[in-house]
Amino acid sequence: MERKSTEGFGRCFLLACMLVFVLAASAATDNITPGRSIRDGEALVSSDETFELGFFSSPVNSTTRYLGIWYKVSPETVVWIANREAPLLDHFGVLNVTKEGSIILQDKKTDIIWSSNRTRTAENPVLQLLDSGNLIVKDGNDSGLANLLWQSFDYPCDTLLPGMKLGKSFITGTNWSLSSWKGLNDPAPGRFSALIDPEGFPQLVVRNGSAIFYRGGSWNGERFTGTPDLKQVESSNLFKFTFELNKNEVYYRGEPYPSFISRLVVNQSGFLRRLVRTKQSQSWIEIYFAPRDECDRYAVCGPYASCNTNNCACLDGFEPKYPAEWDHSKWSGGCVRKTELACQNSVFTKYNGLKLPDTSNSSFDASMSLKECQEKCSKNCSCIAYANSDIRNGGSGCLLWFGDLIDMRIYPDGGQDLYVRMANSTLGYLVASKNSSKKKRVAIIVIAVILVGLILGGLIVHLRWKKLRKQVEGGKDDMELPVFDLSTIVKATDNFSDDNKLGQGGFGPVYKGTLPEGQEIAVKRLSKSSGQGLEEFKNEVGLIAKLQHRNLVRLLGCSIPGDEKMLIYEYLPNKSLDYFIFDQTKSELLDWRRRMHIIDGIARGLLYLHQDSRLRIIHRDLKASNVLLDSDMCPKISDFGMARTIWVVICLLSTL
Numbered sequence: 001m002e003r004k005s006t007e008g009f010g011r012c013f014l015l016a017c018m019l020v021f022v023l024a025a026s027a028a029t030d031n032i033t034p035g036r037s038i039r040d041g042e043a044l045v046s047s048d049e050t051f052e053l054g055f056f057s058s059p060v061n062s063t064t065r066y067l068g069i070w071y072k073v074s075p076e077t078v079v080w081i082a083n084r085e086a087p088l089l090d091h092f093g094v095l096n097v098t099k100e101g102s103i104i105l106q107d108k109k110t111d112i113i114w115s116s117n118r119t120r121t122a123e124n125p126v127l128q129l130l131d132s133g134n135l136i137v138k139d140g141n142d143s144g145l146a147n148l149l150w151q152s153f154d155y156p157c158d159t160l161l162p163g164m165k166l167g168k169s170f171i172t173g174t175n176w177s178l179s180s181w182k183g184l185n186d187p188a189p190g191r192f193s194a195l196i197d198p199e200g201f202p203q204l205v206v207r208n209g210s211a212i213f214y215r216g217g218s219w220n221g222e223r224f225t226g227t228p229d230l231k232q233v234e235s236s237n238l239f240k241f242t243f244e245l246n247k248n249e250v251y252y253r254g255e256p257y258p259s260f261i262s263r264l265v266v267n268q269s270g271f272l273r274r275l276v277r278t279k280q281s282q283s284w285i286e287i288y289f290a291p292r293d294e295c296d297r298y299a300v301c302g303p304y305a306s307c308n309t310n311n312c313a314c315l316d317g318f319e320p321k322y323p324a325e326w327d328h329s330k331w332s333g334g335c336v337r338k339t340e341l342a343c344q345n346s347v348f349t350k351y352n353g354l355k356l357p358d359t360s361n362s363s364f365d366a367s368m369s370l371k372e373c374q375e376k377c378s379k380n381c382s383c384i385a386y387a388n389s390d391i392r393n394g395g396s397g398c399l400l401w402f403g404d405l406i407d408m409r410i411y412p413d414g415g416q417d418l419y420v421r422m423a424n425s426t427l428g429y430l431v432a433s434k435n436s437s438k439k440k441r442v443a444i445i446v447i448a449v450i451l452v453g454l455i456l457g458g459l460i461v462h463l464r465w466k467k468l469r470k471q472v473e474g475g476k477d478d479m480e481l482p483v484f485d486l487s488t489i490v491k492a493t494d495n496f497s498d499d500n501k502l503g504q505g506g507f508g509p510v511y512k513g514t515l516p517e518g519q520e521i522a523v524k525r526l527s528k529s530s531g532q533g534l535e536e537f538k539n540e541v542g543l544i545a546k547l548q549h550r551n552l553v554r555l556l557g558c559s560i561p562g563d564e565k566m567l568i569y570e571y572l573p574n575k576s577l578d579y580f581i582f583d584q585t586k587s588e589l590l591d592w593r594r595r596m597h598i599i600d601g602i603a604r605g606l607l608y609l610h611q612d613s614r615l616r617i618i619h620r621d622l623k624a625s626n627v628l629l630d631s632d633m634c635p636k637i638s639d640f641g642m643a644r645t646i647w648v649v650i651c652l653l654s655t656l
């Protein structure tokens with residue numbers, strides 16, 4: 001009897017608690033005015049329920065309390081903290097907004113633990129948590145930010161949210177920079193900070209204390225020069241970001257995108273990480289981080305050298321300053337000129353595919369052309385190099401380097417051109433070699449042969465380009481990829497005859513075909529159930545077509561008749577790897593030398609997809625049947641980029 005009544009009481013108590021909880025939850029508000037306060041245990045919730053402001057402890061030390069903002073769907077992801085350096089040591093913290101418009105955080109003894117500054121006194125202050133995650137104090141009850149007195153976006157912690165600026169105001173001197181947590185439990189500012197350094201030509205850097213740890217580099221109109229894989233994918237206008245440089249301020253800012261939540265964080269090891277998720281998904285996906293590799297370590301190769309796949313090499317015309325050290329992979333001494341510069345007798349040599357060097361001692365002029373830039377640089381003897389400051393529309397603007405060229409690396413795809421001042425002695429060498437030994441004559445012949453080869457090569461490339469252009473213009477869209485007529489495909493595959501069927505892939509049947517010009521093709525007919533929209537398909541195809549590597553199957557074009565979708569690939573005569581290795585007699589055709597060659601090729605292809613390509617694609621379905629063999633038994637990976645999740649990641653890559 002007694003027991004039952006306690007149980008009943010317990011149940012009632014529980015119900016009452018739940019009711020209180022529900023009431024409290026439904027009463028959640030996004031703002032308070034003077035006289036009302038937020039106590040430990042209470043919260044402000046932004047109107048669309050994306051963000052929440054309240055008190056929290058680090059998971060391992062419940063004695064310290066902080067006032068912070070986190071995602072409602074991911075409470076462990078704190079994006080902003082008021083009292084980073086001054087934790088409350090009890091659970092009696094109170095947040096008020098004063099009549100004058102300051103925010104104050106008090107502990108049990110009503111000592112002020114933290115407060116916000118304001119520029120002027122408010123008449124009718126309101127503290128509000130916006131849907132962007134910005135905590136603001138505004139004056140009056142009108143909407144808009146016209147009466148903004150204070151905003152948390154001006155005091156970033158370790159997280160940059162869309163809409164927040166990373167940079168500097170030249171008027172107020174405010175630095176909008178990120179600083180890492182000191183430790184897993186300690187949100188106080190740590191060693192690492194991420195900022196836009198406005199010295200010279202502004203650039204993105206991560207500092208370790210006062211030293212540069214990683215340099216994302218200068219903005220080239222599309223992206224930071226050291227982040228080519230974040231090149232905004234032209235065909236997707238999903239993500240937008242801004243870089244603004246004017247006399248009042250310089251900043252980088254990501255714009256919000258409705259379907260995703262996205263954040264840029266600098267973590268305790270100094271890594272910049274871009275993470276995204278949807279409100280429904282269970283976890284965050286890391287779509288980008290930097291520094292990526294040894295070559296991203298600031299100035300790893302010293303001056304006048306560039307880093308490529310964890311190795312340093314002097315620029316042409318330069319040699320190691322300390323050859324003995326250099327041979328032992330001690331690169332920090334860098335390189336020096338083989339021939340000293342004589343200012344009056346110098347030329348500019350073009351280097352391409354580079355991450356542009358440190359611009360902290362650079363000057364720039366956005367209105368100049370490359371030619372004017374060269375003229376300006378050649379007139380000033382301390383000018384060492386020049387480049388376009390903006391690569392859009394074929395390049396514009398002028399960037400000049402005064403001082404050593406430091407922290408370059410080579411990008412196989414997406415690097416930039418740099419013109420370096422060199423002694424004018426190459427011509428002299430050729431002239432001098434005229435009347436010398438046979439050896440040098442041989443050298444000249446070799447050079448001549450190479451030149452002829454280059455010219456011929458250039459001609460061939462030019463012709464192929466023209467042909468491709470023609471095909472593109474034949475297509476009805478502004479896609480870069482040729483769109484084939486259905487009639488062409490039907491003719492080529494003999495109306496998809498069974499005789500021409502090569503196999504059944506994961507995404508539909510594959511047919512062999514021959515174009516009127518004699519080129520052999522493989523046509524993949526995507527099953528209708530793939531459920532992808534037309535725009536998505538076109539975007540995806542456009543992207544995949546940009547991936548070109550000798551160990552990847554080339555996509556030649558596509559065809560979109562009615563609601564069907566087809567992909568046209570180059571045809572590879574030797575079928576796929578499984579055809580050989582799983583057949584006793586055929587497997588004997590593959591000796592170990594060939595097998596090594598194939599393994600090597602697959603690894604190269606994968607490395608390109610994973611690391612060196614502009615898009616960074618994870619294959620997720622690599623198997624022998626997806627490795628095709630060309631007439632020389634050279635392996636080519638197929639079916640990459642077809643998983644639909646990949647497309648999302650590709651789009652997201654363009655957010656930083």
Ligand SMILES: *[C@@H]1O[C@H](CO)[C@@H](O)[C@H](O)[C@H]1NC(C)=O
Nearest residue numbers: 060061062063064087089185
């Ligand atoms: C928790 O934080 C308090 C205050 O900073 C500190 O004195 C205490 O040692 C910490 N406890 C642990 C387990 O880290």
Ligand SMILES: *[C@@H]1O[C@H](CO)[C@@H](O)[C@H](O)[C@H]1NC(C)=O
Nearest residue numbers: 035036037094095096098104
């Ligand atoms: C903050 O709010 C609490 C509760 O509303 C109140 O007791 C306290 O006096 C306020 N403090 C200030 C400085 O306004």
Ligand SMILES: *[C@@H]1O[C@H](CO)[C@@H](O)[C@H](O)[C@H]1NC(C)=O
Nearest residue numbers: 033123124125140141142143
């Ligand atoms: C603003 O607030 C004042 C009093 O606090 C009120 O009299 C006025 O009507 C409000 N204005 C609007 C547009 O709500």
Ligand SMILES: *[C@@H]1O[C@H](CO)[C@@H](O)[C@H](O)[C@H]1NC(C)=O
Nearest residue numbers: 168172173174175176177195
């Ligand atoms: C901004 O940063 C620069 C250099 O990092 C520093 O000298 C300056 O004092 C900072 N300004 C403010 C207002 O914090």
Ligand SMILES: *[C@@H]1O[C@H](CO)[C@@H](O)[C@H](O)[C@H]1NC(C)=O
Nearest residue numbers: 191207208209211213269270
């Ligand atoms: C950061 O700087 C400190 C002190 O200069 C150094 O000990 C530490 O190794 C540096 N960290 C990294 C990741 O470079």
Ligand SMILES: *[C@@H]1O[C@H](CO)[C@@H](O)[C@H](O)[C@H]1NC(C)=O
Nearest residue numbers: 267268269270271273286289
């Ligand atoms: C920081 O981020 C990098 C890249 O994601 C990761 O490898 C590293 O473990 C992270 N460091 C910490 C302390 O979480």
Ligand SMILES: *[C@@H]1O[C@H](CO)[C@@H](O)[C@H](O)[C@H]1NC(C)=O
Nearest residue numbers: 344345346347424425427428
């Ligand atoms: C380079 O040197 C050659 C011969 O010494 C001279 O004819 C030429 O004008 C020089 N070029 C420049 C740009 O100084």
Ligand SMILES: *[C@@H]1O[C@H](CO)[C@@H](O)[C@H](O)[C@H]1NC(C)=O
Nearest residue numbers: 358359360361403404405406
């Ligand atoms: C820029 O110039 C300063 C002063 O001459 C020098 O200390 C610094 O190393 C230079 N930075 C670069 C990247 O060349």
Ligand SMILES: *[C@@H]1O[C@H](CO)[C@@H](O)[C@H](O)[C@H]1NC(C)=O
Nearest residue numbers: 362363379380381382383402
């Ligand atoms: C060359 O450029 C430097 C740096 O901008 C400048 O200080 C110097 O006055 C210039 N020299 C000449 C001759 O224009």
Ligand SMILES: CC(=O)N[C@H]1CO[C@H](CO)[C@@H](O)[C@@H]1O
Nearest residue numbers: 112113114115116117118119
């Ligand atoms: C610019 C300014 O007024 N800074 C003040 C902001 O508030 C802190 C205390 O919370 C002061 O120490 C700063 O001087």
